[in-house]
Amino acid sequence: MAPSIYHSLLLPDLQQILQEQDEAAMREFCEALYPGVAAEVLEGLPPEDALKVLSQCLPVKQAEIFAFFSLHAQVAMVDSIEPERLSRMIEEMSADDRVDLLERMEPERVERLLRLVAQAERADIRKLLSYPEGSAGSIMTTEYAWLPSDVNVQEALERLRLQAPTRETIYYIYVTDDSRHLIGFISLGKLIQAKPTTNIADLMQREVISVRVDDDKESVAHETLKYGFIAIPVVDNQNRLVGIITHDDAAEVVQEEAVADAYLAGGMTPLEDSYIETPFFELVWKRGMWLIILLGAASLTAQVLNYFEHQEEMNWMVLFLPMVLASGGNAGSQSATLMIRALALNETEGRVFWIAGREIRIGALLGTVLAVVSVLVARLMVGSSASYVVGLTVFLVVTTGTIVGAMLPMALKRLGLDPAFMSTPLIAALSDMLGVLIYYNAARGLIGLM
């Protein structure tokens, strides 16, 4: 069945069940459905009703379903759950999901809650909470399957049955020595296909790709997806296995990064929640701040115009001002977009001069084409000498826009800043200033010449 069908089919059923207070049916609802689908249907109910249904399920199911709610919905719901119930559920949640939730809750509440959580889980939570935001440690889970190297396949399978890690983390098994150093790797698929008497040491792959717990989470996530891994092991600075990052969390990090870049490209601070969930004044702040910065930049363009307008008396120039400025901004934002992408793929390294040369040639070619078009456009409205001024200016702003747009993201990267800050509106603001300078100087030069 397609997942979207569930929602419309099951929500009315569930509302009926709630009205009849049919607890057996509520339990059945949690058990029969895939947790992600159950969560989707429950999100269609008011939070108190969703909690009523959840309370009829086993804690482990509760935790699985709860983990599929959006973080925003989770935080909104925890306030209505009694601390004892919540602490049971947190014990059952997977290590990375519960840390995501606790990081969003007030520290005081987390402390009160942790006192109710079992000792072993508590230590694990504190450990995971301690990794800095943005590190591989902050997105890893401590639930992984592991084996010593001196057992055979049959013993290994028995051990795995006992470890019984919840969810998806049993498919990749990591082999460690007595001090938990990561020494090998074997997949469950290979394990079940091997002879029961084979030793793990003879079967395991010894070259293991791992990441460090303090690595940047985004580059780790890209690494995991690039190789198509289900999970990637995370080690400390002494190569001791401390956790794994699973494919779904890696995909989430990469998606979040792409979304944040899209917001920056649109000229605003990235939202943490969706548009609908973001409060009004947060939205106003994240947009308004940038609009004021960009207005400030545009006011400098006004100053530059002020300088020239008092000197020249060529009214026709105004007509093509928006067109000339837009051409430079557009060419520049194309270059910046291309470079931000190339930087994300590490394509620019050792190629800065090659790229600069290429952009100069592309800029000159695009500038020539656009100059010809704009001379034709200007000719229809003003005289021929004026139209040449417009054409020359378009050529110059497109060429410089292209080069500057390509170089600025690389410069930001070199300064250790996020190249994605070079948004289209910011490039446009910079190129407006440059464009006015070029336009009036070109007019002065060319008209003087003729």
Add this chain to the structure above:
Amino acid sequence: MAPSIYHSLLLPDLQQILQEQDEAAMREFCEALYPGVAAEVLEGLPPEDALKVLSQCLPVKQAEIFAFFSLHAQVAMVDSIEPERLSRMIEEMSADDRVDLLERMEPERVERLLRLVAQAERADIRKLLSYPEGSAGSIMTTEYAWLPSDVNVQEALERLRLQAPTRETIYYIYVTDDSRHLIGFISLGKLIQAKPTTNIADLMQREVISVRVDDDKESVAHETLKYGFIAIPVVDNQNRLVGIITHDDAAEVVQEEAVADAYLAGGMTPLEDSYIETPFFELVWKRGMWLIILLGAASLTAQVLNYFEHQEEMNWMVLFLPMVLASGGNAGSQSATLMIRALALNETEGRVFWIAGREIRIGALLGTVLAVVSVLVARLMVGSSASYVVGLTVFLVVTTGTIVGAMLPMALKRLGLDPAFMSTPLIAALSDMLGVLIYYNAARGLIGLM
């Protein structure tokens, strides 16, 4: 070991091996390394050298490593491989990877090649090649693990050992009836934890989330990632299992979509390959086409200005023209960015009026703040009545820009077009025209009033 270390350590070694023509060492290179890493190192060599190393490996390893090259590199390399070798390798490649490659090759060459491929593989390839681009069928693989429902766990494990699907596709096992209808699902993790005598029919999950072979590939990919699945089963219109889509391919589709949207947002046609790999004239075309369209839009702004400039004689207005136009464009592109994201999350459904109301309030608030700032800026340069014209105009362009920027992507979606076409440069071009109209009308009205 971190993956980036491999490259710098192994490339010189490999060059040495090539110089000494040490075939045993070449074989060892392919066998010892993870295929993704081997591919990365080999990409540092000239294609003919990379092929020399590959030719020493077993066909199955060759195929695995080859699949990790970028599609662009693969297409460039196939021309240098003799057809017999290539057909062997294609037989060994995974079903989805080889179809990706063949889709990029010339149809004639594909036909010649397919004649050399084994009968069974050939039928599978033709079938997969026949699914339309953009459909779930075009990204699925036919390598999946399946079971009938009337076997027990022990028999199931024996069958799986025989099926021995390559790579990662053994972790989710689909249960089908005699006519291949999808009737259940079980994970390998659950299977190895169950008693050997339990029947699959009693163990399997009967509610299976599946997608249709003709579903849109992007929505299917989002579905797969949302639920954190390793794979999602693909069925035909009679619920018969025809393939699966794996998590890595789903993640790739979602990433490609995000990248394409980023190019559109920057005002250009999306690239298929990376910046470095894209040929010069393709780059010029994909940028130039949009620049000319945007120039055309800007020339309309020039026409509007022409109409007003002949009537009014207020030179100070020119000074603030870029600032006024930029403010409207920036506010509009923020709204458009937010809406494109909200549309991707299906957040707008049934909320169009709520969103419109919210954007009007946000636009009015942002417009007021920016108007105050711009009155202050204008006051420093021109008289007070002029500065009120600027303030009023900024208020009006920011408010209308915000609303129009929010509504246009929704309108595109309703027309069945990609909302991502509402790029920042296009919003800016539209808002420039609107801005000039507002600016000159506001000046006429307000100055007349005073």
